[in-house]
Amino acid sequence: MSRDSILHRIRTAVGRSADQPPAEAPAARLRIPEVPLEARIASVVARVEALAGKAVRTSDPCAWVAEAIRGKTAVASNAPFLAQCGITGLAGVRSGITDPEELRELCATADVGITGADYVLADTGTLVMLSSGREARMISLLPPAHLAVVERERILTGLDELLTVLPNPAVETSSMVLITGPSRTADIEQILVRGVHGPGQITVVIAD
């Protein structure tokens, strides 16, 4: 069997025996800077915009989203926060879907996918999405535009803090995706084109 012969070859090559404990691994390198919330918010806005996304702060996310999706069709995730602030009840918004086939069809035709975010990374402007019953994978992927409404307490300093809060994301979910800006390619002559397979537009609404 390939498994045993490959493992055997490896052990012979590196001089280890089966069931031998590993040498001690270098300590994980995690550095979390002190950054006040205001500065973290400012950083998210700056980073998202640097990537040609849109980022806004608002105390009334529902009104802002209503304006942004006027005349468009949208699919919203089951994140409780979206229902709480009334976004799932807006005209043109479908929500509460748990059947993957139904969701796939809706996402394939909707203009906008509306989600929350489990975390946001300030230093890179990254949305962190964990797949669950509240957040499906497709909503931030199939529609041409992705709009994420995030609570400001969710904004972490960066990757190091994320992996400190979630040392092993696999405990929580089968899929964690970090989204940093709109889908893009530079495969033809290194010319930047947005919206190849994923959403070409990304909007981060920070609920104050």
Added chain:
Amino acid sequence: MSVEFDRKIHATLADTKLQLAIYASTARLKDGRLSSVAPQTLPDYQELRTQANALKKHALENLDYYLEEFERNVVAHGGKVVYCKDGTDVADFVLALAKERGARLIVKSKSMTTEEVDLNERLEHHGLESVETDLGEYILQLAHEKPYHIVAPALHKTRYDVAEIFTHSLHVPSETVPEKQTAIARAVLREKFLAADIGISGANFLVADAGAVVLIENEGNARLTTTAPRIHIAIAGIEKVIPRAQDLATFLKLLARSATGQLLSVYTSFLAGPKRAGEIDGPEEFYVVLLDNGRTKLLPDRSKRQSLYCIRCGACLNTCPVYRKIGGHSFPWVYSGPIGAIITPQFMGVSHEPGLPFASSLCGACAEVCPVKIDIPKVLLELRSDVKKSETREKQNRLEKVAFRVFAWVMTHPRWYELAGRVAAAMAPSEDGGWIRTVPGIMNFGPLKAWLSQRDLPPPPPKSFRELWRRR
């Protein structure tokens, strides 16, 4: 250097359009990297490199342990791990699974590992449709070409080339604006994603303590590949394993910066098993193929082992004065540039292309930019020495072959055999029973001299057996 290698290099050098394309693209990638690792943007860049190097070294020194830990965790999350020794194993596994599940259409996200084993060709040979979905890879699949660069596979194609390829293969009106060309590909490939039965991805990292596959990309095709179809198969080299999810804090910061100059690539997917109870979407089956395909050959030598630290960022290609002149297709295998020059001879054997380790000025630029600090020039030198050794061995072998052919001919021609016996007896040293340590005068040169320098021959008898037999 083989004639083929030489020919391809000269063809690339003579093609001014191609020279410009390579130069401009690598320059852009190179500049992107430079600004994103500058001290004001990433003050701890050097410490991160040191940490990345230490982690890779440690992971490989304990590779069997981490692979088994990875496997345990994948299984705990409801996935399966399949070990494959080569491309035939991989194809057999995928074909058997496709047959069992009645699958016909496969979507693929970019993976150098599958390029290594010609997976598409193998699957298509058995009647499956396997579609590349990364834009660059898709263009190349339509053009029936191999990747030109490990990060920017279609780097050598201009928009006019793409227009021609699309018109010819997709029967669409000619379109030369990259934005519109991208939209054409998006539409065609979207259909494929939604109809596909199986999604095949590579893996940038395998995380042992999580049993997770990490995929890094900008387009979203890897996300679609691993989300839309019912089955996800990740195909990864065994060297991709890292100990902990927390180590991604080190690697993710280095990879995108070194590759394209981004702080993070657009999408980083961390995938641990199939969709779980309570989750809405995602694949129902999850497999990880762990491929050897020659990698274990690189492990015994501690120095050359570092070739397996590579995270395929492409920075060494962009900075290499040789790659930037001779391009990707001059290289004899799927991996090009400095990293190709050190792994190809080790995967394929040094005589696959003996000129390869010499196609470098040893300027050291590659080692300077490598995010995991592989000492590429050192490995190149070691490989040069291997090439020389194998050439000497081969030369010796060739001469020996000639000698034995002459010997066989003499043996089967009695008259000549007898004559040879008499000549030998005449050459024997005068004192009785003395061994032949050298041959006299005119014959004592070159190969025979070299051959005898390590060997002594017993003296031939004064009268041969044949002579004695005749006189009986």
